[in-house]
Amino acid sequence: MRRETRTALSLVGVVVTMGALAWAAVPFYDWFCRVTGFGGTTQVSSAAPDEVLDEMVRVRFDANVDPNLEWTFRPLQTRMDLQIGENGLAFYEAINNSDQPITGTASYNVAPEVAGYYFDKIECFCFTEQTLQPGERIEMPVSFYVDPRIVSDRDAGRVRDITLSYTFHRTEPKRAALDSAPAETIN
Template sequence: MNRESRTALSLVGVVVVMGALAWAAVPFYDWFCRVTGFAGTTQISETAPDEVLDEMVRVRFDANVDSNLDWTFRPMQARMDLKIGENGLAFYEAVNNSDVPITGTASYNVAPEVAGFYFDKIQCFCFTEQTLQPGERMEMPVSFYVDPAIVKDRDAGWVRDITLSYTFHRTEPKQAALDSARTETIN
């Protein structure tokens, strides 16, 4: 193999490796954030812990809507004070202000970011896409707790105020995407 061929093959190899790393970056970052709570990513839990501390935490609620989603979205309570380890249940309200059905998916995080590892959701509307019919109003619950282990964490032990923030983004309904893909395959 001559020098030019080796160089060309090496460059193709570099491009393939860079493409593979770029493709893997998003799922790896998502996994990393879920495991570590990095960037305020919350945790998912099956049940609340057995231990409830006598220390209080204040959870504030925030709601945002992407500019291409014609919804009104707001928390139904501004804040909630609960004991660390106690299960909380909060509600958000969404209204479709358009004259067509719209599907949305919520992204979420908490602030300060260091609290993300200790903020656990048991049930949340953000786990699935939501479709609202024209003019439809929906109350959406989120069940959560703050893990008692937070008080022993050197970096997060001081946190007693947490903001839970959601942003709704417009998405194509999964079934419509599947039907569209089937139609394209048939044609």
């Protein structure tokens, strides 16, 4: 095989490998963050643990809105004190300030980041898209707990103040949501 052909095939191989790695990077990073709590990524659970400790933790609530989203978004409580392992239920409010339906998705994290591995959500509005009609106001729940294993973690064991932060971003609604929306009436 000629040297130029080998070089060309090697370069094509490098490009294909780089493309495959770039394609796999996003799902791998998402998986890594969920498994390790990296970057303050929270965990998902089906139920609160049976064990509730006598130690308390304070959870603060934060809300932000992407500038391209014409919503008001805020927590209905600024903080909650609960026992480690106890199920907490907090509410956020969203209002569509525009004259058109808007769909948004919430991204989230906790601070300090080391607490992300021990902050578990049972139910959350952030798991699905939210579509608000013009002027619509909704209250959205988040059910969560702080895993009792946090107290034995060398780095997170002394964390007793955690901030749960959400940012709503404008998204295009999924096709199923469009299909279930009521049709407009033309007079």
